[in-house]
Amino acid sequence: MFLEYLFYVLVFPGFLFASVLGLIVGWVERKVSAKVQFRVGPPFFQNFYDVFKLMGKEIVLIKNSPYFLFIIAPIIAFASVTITATLVGMSFFYQVGFGADLLFIIYLTVIYSVSLIIGGSSTGNIYSSIGAGREMKMVLSDEVAFILVLLVPIIKAGYTINLAQIINFQANNGMIIGSASGIIAFIIGIICVQAKMGMQPFDIAEAETEIVEGPLMEYSGPLLAFWKLSHYIMYVFFPMLLVILFWGGANLNSVGNVIASIAKYLLVVVLLILIKNTNPRVRIDTALKFFWKYASPLAFIAVILAILGA
Amino acid sequence: MWNNYLFLIVVIPIIVSIINLVFPKLWKKILTFIGVAITLFLSIKIFAAEALEFSLLDVTLFQTNSLANFILLFINVLSFIILIYSLKNVKEDIENKFFLLFPLAVSFSNGVALSGNMVAFMVFWGLTGMLVYLFGLLSGSKGAESSRKAFIIIGTSDVLLIVGLVIMFLSSQTSDMYSMNVPLSSLLNVIAFICMILSAFTKAGAFPMHTWVPDFAKDAPVESVALLPAAMDKLLGIYLFARIMIDGLFIFPYLVNIIIMVIGVFTIIMAVMMALIQHNGRKLLGYHAVSQVGYMVLGIGTGNPIGIIGGLFHMLNNAIYKSNLFLSFGSVEKKTGTADLDEMGGLARKMPMTFIAALVGALAISGIPPLNGFFSKWMVYQSVLEAAASQTHIWQIVLNVCLVLAVFGSALTLASFIKFIHSIYLSKLPAKYNDVTEVSFANWFGNNLLALMCVIFGLAVYAIPVKLFLLPILPAGSTIKNIMLGFYEPGIILFFFAISIIVGVIIYYIFKKIRFDDEYVGTMPTTEANRITGVEFYDDVKNMRPFKSIYKWANKKYFDIYKYGTDVSLWFGDIFHKLHTGLLHTYAIWTLAGLVIVTLILISAL
Numbered sequence: 001m002f003l004e005y006l007f008y009v010l011v012f013p014g015f016l017f018a019s020v021l022g023l024i025v026g027w028v029e030r031k032v033s034a035k036v037q038f039r040v041g042p043p044f045f046q047n048f049y050d051v052f053k054l055m056g057k058e059i060v061l062i063k064n065s066p067y068f069l070f071i072i073a074p075i076i077a078f079a080s081v082t083i084t085a086t087l088v089g090m091s092f093f094y095q096v097g098f099g100a101d102l103l104f105i106i107y108l109t110v111i112y113s114v115s116l117i118i119g120g121s122s123t124g125n126i127y128s129s130i131g132a133g134r135e136m137k138m139v140l141s142d143e144v145a146f147i148l149v150l151l152v153p154i155i156k157a158g159y160t161i162n163l164a165q166i167i168n169f170q171a172n173n174g175m176i177i178g179s180a181s182g183i184i185a186f187i188i189g190i191i192c193v194q195a196k197m198g199m200q201p202f203d204i205a206e207a208e209t210e211i212v213e214g215p216l217m218e219y220s221g222p223l224l225a226f227w228k229l230s231h232y233i234m235y236v237f238f239p240m241l242l243v244i245l246f247w248g249g250a251n252l253n254s255v256g257n258v259i260a261s262i263a264k265y266l267l268v269v270v271l272l273i274l275i276k277n278t279n280p281r282v283r284i285d286t287a288l289k290f291f292w293k294y295a296s297p298l299a300f301i302a303v304i305l306a307i308l309g310a
Numbered sequence: 311m312w313n314n315y316l317f318l319i320v321v322i323p324i325i326v327s328i329i330n331l332v333f334p335k336l337w338k339k340i341l342t343f344i345g346v347a348i349t350l351f352l353s354i355k356i357f358a359a360e361a362l363e364f365s366l367l368d369v370t371l372f373q374t375n376s377l378a379n380f381i382l383l384f385i386n387v388l389s390f391i392i393l394i395y396s397l398k399n400v401k402e403d404i405e406n407k408f409f410l411l412f413p414l415a416v417s418f419s420n421g422v423a424l425s426g427n428m429v430a431f432m433v434f435w436g437l438t439g440m441l442v443y444l445f446g447l448l449s450g451s452k453g454a455e456s457s458r459k460a461f462i463i464i465g466t467s468d469v470l471l472i473v474g475l476v477i478m479f480l481s482s483q484t485s486d487m488y489s490m491n492v493p494l495s496s497l498l499n500v501i502a503f504i505c506m507i508l509s510a511f512t513k514a515g516a517f518p519m520h521t522w523v524p525d526f527a528k529d530a531p532v533e534s535v536a537l538l539p540a541a542m543d544k545l546l547g548i549y550l551f552a553r554i555m556i557d558g559l560f561i562f563p564y565l566v567n568i569i570i571m572v573i574g575v576f577t578i579i580m581a582v583m584m585a586l587i588q589h590n591g592r593k594l595l596g597y598h599a600v601s602q603v604g605y606m607v608l609g610i611g612t613g614n615p616i617g618i619i620g621g622l623f624h625m626l627n628n629a630i631y632k633s634n635l636f637l638s639f640g641s642v643e644k645k646t647g648t649a650d651l652d653e654m655g656g657l658a659r660k661m662p663m664t665f666i667a668a669l670v671g672a673l674a675i676s677g678i679p680p681l682n683g684f685f686s687k688w689m690v691y692q693s694v695l696e697a698a699a700s701q702t703h704i705w706q707i708v709l710n711v712c713l714v715l716a717v718f719g720s721a722l723t724l725a726s727f728i729k730f731i732h733s734i735y736l737s738k739l740p741a742k743y744n745d746v747t748e749v750s751f752a753n754w755f756g757n758n759l760l761a762l763m764c765v766i767f768g769l770a771v772y773a774i775p776v777k778l779f780l781l782p783i784l785p786a787g788s789t790i791k792n793i794m795l796g797f798y799e800p801g802i803i804l805f806f807f808a809i810s811i812i813v814g815v816i817i818y819y820i821f822k823k824i825r826f827d828d829e830y831v832g833t834m835p836t837t838e839a840n841r842i843t844g845v846e847f848y849d850d851v852k853n854m855r856p857f858k859s860i861y862k863w864a865n866k867k868y869f870d871i872y873k874y875g876t877d878v879s880l881w882f883g884d885i886f887h888k889l890h891t892g893l894l895h896t897y898a899i900w901t902l903a904g905l906v907i908v909t910l911i912l913i914s915a916l
Contacts, residue, residue, distance in 0.1 A: 075814035101796030129842035
C-alpha cells in the first residue's frame with residue numbers, strides 16, 4: 001500500500017512522469033512556436049539541459065528579506081503541482097476518482113499562484129510586487145468563467161464532483177463535448193487554462209519584456225528550476241483535466257484507444273500553443289474585462305443549456 | 311444549585327468581575343485568568359456530559375444539547391486564548407476597565423448558549439449586545455460614534471428578538487425554546503420568523519444588518535474586536551440562526567431556504583468587494599468578518615446535513631482565524647502606531663512570529679487546502695450542489711449562480727488577503743520601522759495558538775472537528791461518507807504533500823549554493839521612494855464599470871441600513887421639533903385636540 005502510493009506520487013503519474021512529459025511538451029511548445037515564426041527551434045533535450053544547468057547555478061538571496069519564504073515558496077508550489085498531476089493522472093489513466101474530488105483539485109492549483117505571489121514579493125523588488133499584483137488579478141479574472149466551465153460536466157453528469165463518475169457518465173452517454181453546452185464550455189475552458197498557466201495572451205504577470213518575469217525576477221538556480229518545472233507540469237495536468245471533463249478521459253485497453261487518447265491530449269496542447277503564438281499580450285484591465293464581461297456570461301449560457309439538458 | 315455546572319459557568323465570571331472592581335491591576339489579570347480557566351474546564355465537563363439542565367423556581371433556565379455544548383466549548387476556548395493575548399500590551403489607560411468587562415463577556419455569552427428559556431435568552435442576548443457598546447467606549451472619543459452605531463443597530467435587533475419571541479410565545483404557549491414548533495401559517499408568525507432571522511443576522515453581521523461590524527472593528531480596542539464581533543458574536547448569532555433553521559423552532563417551506571441562501575451569497579460578495587478596496591487594515595478585516603458570515607448562512611440555509619455541518623464548521627473556523635487575524639493586526643498596530651496599510655511594509659523579518667500567525671490565518675480564510683477554512687467552504691459548496699440537484703430548472707440556475715458567486719467570493723477573499731499580507735509583511739521595509747521588534751511572548755503565543763488550531767483543524771479535519779464536534783449535532787447514525795457529495799482522503803493527500811515537499815527539500819539541499827545580495831532594478835538598488843505597497847493592487851477593479859459607481863454609492867452609505875434608520879428617526883424628530891414652537895396657544899390647541907380624540911375613543915368604546 002505504502003509503496004504503491006509512493007510509486008504513484010514519485011514515478012507514475014506523479015513527479016517523474018509529469019516532469020519528463022512536461023519537459024517534452026515544453027519542447028513541443030518551443031518547436032511549434034518556432035515553426036509558426038519560421039525558425040528552426042531547439043533540439044529535443046533543450047529543456048532538460050536548461051533545468052540541469054539551472055540546478056548547478058547559485059541562488060542569490062536578498063539581504064534583510066524573509067528569505068525563508070523565498071526558498072520555501074517554489075518547493076510548496078512544486079509539491080502542489082506534483083500532487084495535482086498525480087490526482088489528475090490517476091483519473092486520466094485509470095478512470096478512478098483518487099484521493100480527492102474535482103473541487104479539491106481546483107483549489108490545489110491555486111496554491112501555485114499563492115506561492116508565486118508570496119515568494120516573489122518577499123524580496124521587496126518593485127517588479128516582483130507589480131507581478132504579484134497582476135498574478136492575483138489573473139486568478140480573479142478567470143475564476144468565475146472557470147467555475148462555470150466546470151459546472152457544465154458536473155451538472156451533465158448529475159451533480160457529481162467525482163472525476164470517475166464524470167468519466168463513467170461519458171462512457172455511457174457520449175462525450176460532453178458533443179453537446180451544445182459542452183462545446184461552449186470546452187472552448188472557454190481552453191481560454192481559462194491559457195490564463196491559469198500564464199501563457200500569452202495572458203502572460204501579464206510575468207511579462208518578460210515589460211516587468212522582467214515579475215515575481216520570478218529575483219529567482220535563480222535550483223529555485224528557478226522548481227518554478228520552471230512546475231510550469232511545465234501544468235502543461236501535463238490542465239489539458240488532461242479538460243480531456244477528462246469533456247472528452248471522456250483516456251482509454252488504454254487497445255492500441256487504437258491509446259493512440260486516440262494521446263491524440264486528444266496533444267490536440268488540446270497544440271490548441272493552447274497555437275493560441276499562445278497568435279495573440280499578443282493584453283493589458284490586465286483588458287483581461288479582466290474579457291473574462292468578466294464576455295467569457296463568463298458565455299459560460300453561464302453554457303451552464304443554463306446544461307441545466308436544460310442541451 | 312451550587313454544584314450545577316450550567317449555573318457555575320455563568321456565575322463564576324460575574325463574581326470574578328465583581329471582585330475585580332476593587333483589586334489592583336496585576337490581581338485583576340490573575341483573577342480573570344483563573345476565572346476563565348475554570349469556565350473553560352467547566353465547558354469541557356459540560357461537553358463531555360450528555361444533556362444537562364438547570365432549573366430555578368421550577369422554571370428550566372439553562373439546558374444543553376449537542377449544538378449548545380459545541381458553541382459553549384468554543385466560546386470558552388476562544389476567550390481563554392484571547393485572554394492569553396490580552397495579558398500583555400492592552401493599552402495602559404483602559405486595562406482596568408478591560409478586565410472588568412472581559413469576564414462579563416464570557417459569562418453572558420455562556421448564558422446565551424445555555425438558555426433554554428426564552429426570557430433568559432432575551433436577557434443574556436441583550437447583555438452581550440450591551441458589552442459591544444461598553445468595549446467600544448473604551449477607545450474614548452475615537453470609538454464613540456461607531457459604538458453608538460453598533461449599540462443602536464444591536465438594540466434594534468434586541469427589540470426585534472423580543473417581538474419575535476413574544477409572538478412565538480403567543481402561538482406556541484410555551485417559553486421553553488427546546489419544545490417549540492411554530493408553523494409559518496399566519497402573517498404574525500411570518501413576522502416572528504423575520505424578526506428572529508434579522509436578530510440573528512445582526513449579531514452575526516450578515517446583510518442587511520451588518521454595517522456596525524466594520525465601523526466597530528475600526529475604532530474599538532483590538533482585543534475586544536477579536537473577542538466580540540470576530541468570535542463570540544459569530545458563534546452566538548449563527549447559534550440562534552442554526553436553532554431557527556435546523557432545530558425546528560419554525561416549520562417553513564423550502565422557498566424560505568432559497569431566499570436565505572441568496573441573502574447569504576449577497577452578503578459574501580458585497581462585503582468582500584468592499585474589503586478589496588480598503589486602506590485601513592482593521593476595516594478590511596471588519597468587512598471580511600461580514601463576508602464570511604455569508605458562507606455560514608449559505609451552508610446552513612441549504613438545510614441538508616453536509617450544509618449544516620459545513621456552515622457550523624465555517625462558523626467555528628471563522629471565529630478562530632478571524633480573531634487570529636485581528637490579534638496579529640493589533641500587534642502590528644501596537645508596534646507601528648498606525649492601522650493604515652499604505653504606511654506599512656516588510657515587517658515579516660521584524661515580527662516573524664506575528665507574521666506566521668497572520669499568514670496561516672490569511673491562507674485559512676482564503677480557503678487554501680489543507681487548512682481548516684478550505685474544508686468548511688468545500689462542504690458548503692457541496693451542499694449547494696446537493697441542494698440544486700433536487701430542484702426544478704429555474705431554482706437550479708439560481709443555486710448554481712449562488713455556488714459560482716460563493717467560489718468567486720473565496721477568490722476575492724484571497725485577493726484582499728494577498729493585499730493585506732503584501733502591504734504589511736512583504737514588499738520593502740520603510741526606514742522608519744527599522745527599530746520595530748517582535749511583540750511580547752503572551753501576544754505572539756496566544757496568536758499562534760489560534761494559528762495552530764487552524765492548522766490542526768485542517769490536517770485532522772475528519773478526526774477532530776468533524777468527528778468530535780460536528781457529527782454529534784446531526785441525527786445519530788450519520789457518517790461523513792454518506793452525507794458528502796465529493797470525497798477527500800486525508801491520508802493519501804497529506805502523504806503526497808509530505809513526500810513531494812521532502813523531495814523538493816532534498817533536491818534543494820543537494821544543489822544549493824547561496825550568495826547574499828541586495829535587490830536591483832536597472833543596476834541600482836531599489837529605494838523606499840518607489841516601493842509598491844500593494845494597496846493599489848485592485849485599482850483596475852475599482853475603476854471598472856459598473857463597480858466604479860457601486861463603490862461611489864457605497865461610500866455615500868447608500869447601502870447602510872443605519873443611515874436610513876437615522877434618516878427616518880430624524881424625520882420623525884423633525885416633525886415633533888416643529889410642533890415645539892414655544893407659543894402657548896399652539897400647545898393649548900394640541901392639548902384640546904388630544905382631549906377630543908381621547909373622548910371620541912372613549913365614547914366609541916362604550
